[in-house]
Amino acid sequence: MRATLTREELFLLRTPVGNLPASRKLRRGCAQMGFRTLQEIMELGWGKLIHQQGFTYRWMNELTALLEQYQLLHLLQANPSADYR
Numbered sequence: 388m389r390a391t392l393t394r395e396e397l398f399l400l401r402t403p404v405g406n407l408p409a410s411r412k413l414r415r416g417c418a419q420m421g422f423r424t425l426q427e428i429m430e431l432g433w434g435k436l437i438h439q440q441g442f443t444y445r446w447m448n449e450l451t452a453l454l455e456q457y458q459l460l461h462l463l464q465a466n467p468s469a470d471y472r
Contacts, residue, residue: 399457400426409453416446425454429462 392400399407401424404417419441422428428436428450436442454460 396457396459399459400424400429400462407453410449412446413449413453416441416443416449425459429459433463 403423404414404425407425409417417423417428420439431439437447451460451463454463
């Protein structure tokens with residue numbers, strides 16, 4: 388399944404998490420788990436994400452809040468092998 392995304396959505400997915408209006412908790416969790424962009428998280432998928440070393444549900448709440456803000460939460464539920472390039 389391939390999602391059709393706007394340029395703005397692709398830009399957000401490819402922007403370093405540190406440059407997004409994200410909480411310090413979300414930025415630290417991403418760094419700890421080795422994620423530089425939201426795209427890397429979306430490509431992994433939520434099923435594998437919850438098994439990442441350093442994952443917490445508090446971090447997941449921060450992530451889902453950010454994704455909801457930009458109406459991108461559906462991408463976390465998409466096929467884990469989705470390619471948003």
